[in-house]
Amino acid sequence: MRSPFSSACLGLVLAGVVIGAPAARAQDNEIASARDLYTSAAYDDALAVLNRLHASDRPPAEAKVIEQYRAFCLLALGRGADAEKAIEAVVTAEPSYHPSDSDVSPRIRSAFADVRRRMLPVIIQQKYAQAKASYERKEWAAAAAGFSQVLVTIADPDLVADASRPPLSDIRTLASGFEELSAKAAAPPPPLPAPVVQAPPPPPQPVVPAPPAIYTAEDRTVVPPAAITQTLPSFRGVSPIERVGRIEVIVDETGAVESAVMTASVSSAYDKLAVAAARNWRYTPASVNGKPVKFRKIVQITVKPTS
Numbered sequence: 001m002r003s004p005f006s007s008a009c010l011g012l013v014l015a016g017v018v019i020g021a022p023a024a025r026a027q028d029n030e031i032a033s034a035r036d037l038y039t040s041a042a043y044d045d046a047l048a049v050l051n052r053l054h055a056s057d058r059p060p061a062e063a064k065v066i067e068q069y070r071a072f073c074l075l076a077l078g079r080g081a082d083a084e085k086a087i088e089a090v091v092t093a094e095p096s097y098h099p100s101d102s103d104v105s106p107r108i109r110s111a112f113a114d115v116r117r118r119m120l121p122v123i124i125q126q127k128y129a130q131a132k133a134s135y136e137r138k139e140w141a142a143a144a145a146g147f148s149q150v151l152v153t154i155a156d157p158d159l160v161a162d163a164s165r166p167p168l169s170d171i172r173t174l175a176s177g178f179e180e181l182s183a184k185a186a187a188p189p190p191p192l193p194a195p196v197v198q199a200p201p202p203p204p205q206p207v208v209p210a211p212p213a214i215y216t217a218e219d220r221t222v223v224p225p226a227a228i229t230q231t232l233p234s235f236r237g238v239s240p241i242e243r244v245g246r247i248e249v250i251v252d253e254t255g256a257v258e259s260a261v262m263t264a265s266v267s268s269a270y271d272k273l274a275v276a277a278a279r280n281w282r283y284t285p286a287s288v289n290g291k292p293v294k295f296r297k298i299v300q301i302t303v304k305p306t307s
Contacts, residue, residue: 074086117159121162124171151172215296248263
């Protein structure tokens with residue numbers, strides 16, 4: 001039984017999944033066999049092979065690939081309810097995953113989008129609770145990474161409508177504040193000051209007005225700036241581990257970025273792109289008693305490992 005969408009197109013997607021998971025491909029030739037069966041439109045045979053693999057007994061990376069294959073096969077066979085369960089397993093294992101717009105049919109994209117819109121709000125609330133628990137245990141790095149993941153998931157294109165209203169809009173506000181506090185707490189302490197060398201008093205200098213104060217999130221009197229544009233470049237290349245970086249920006253009284261510097265590196269090449277992008281960010285100015293002020297803001301950058 002052939003699907004109304006292109007089996008060849010989906011075969012390319014499945015091949016891409018295997019290429020993206022070298023450990024699973026090397027350890028289990030049966031996955032490659034299932035791919036070949038699917039590509040040849042032998043959907044029932046491919047599904048039989050995948051069912052024998054028992055995704056629940058496999059490492060997470062392999063289990064995710066198996067469930068992706070099963071979802072594609074079940075959709076091709078018109079078994080929507082079973083396909084939905086397989087998609088749920090994929091979304092649970094990797095909330096950020098969704099099929100590429102350029103490689104799959106609208107039917108598959110729609111099926112994944114429907115499940116993700118239903119499941120992601122619950123997953124976001126769970127991830128927020130886990131990050132908050134890390135924050136309360138003063139596990140700053142884990143908390144910052146968790147809150148960053150919450151914010152990335154809320155910004156998912158499938159949640160555009162839900163993200164603008166409670167509870168996701170409230171979680172986004174809280175996660176943004178806690179992420180900044182966690183990132184700041186996780187930063188290494190400043191170096192000890194150099195010993196003071198006594199010197200003769202300098203001659204009197206003309207009085208120069210003090211520069212404007214720079215406020216931070218710790219100042220209770222300040223209303224922090226709100227992001228208008230704060231887009232980071234995509235990480236190009238392969239990352240075998242999760243990378244967490246931080247960029248510190250000074251937002252001036254007009255909401256423009258006065259300076260940007262990496263305080264925790266992702267990679268030398270990516271750091272340059274991130275700093276260049278940050279100089280073009282725009283915010284509503286921070287204010288104290290209604291008056292615009294300068295503000296030091298920490299932005300967490302998390303690059304997930306490439307599977």
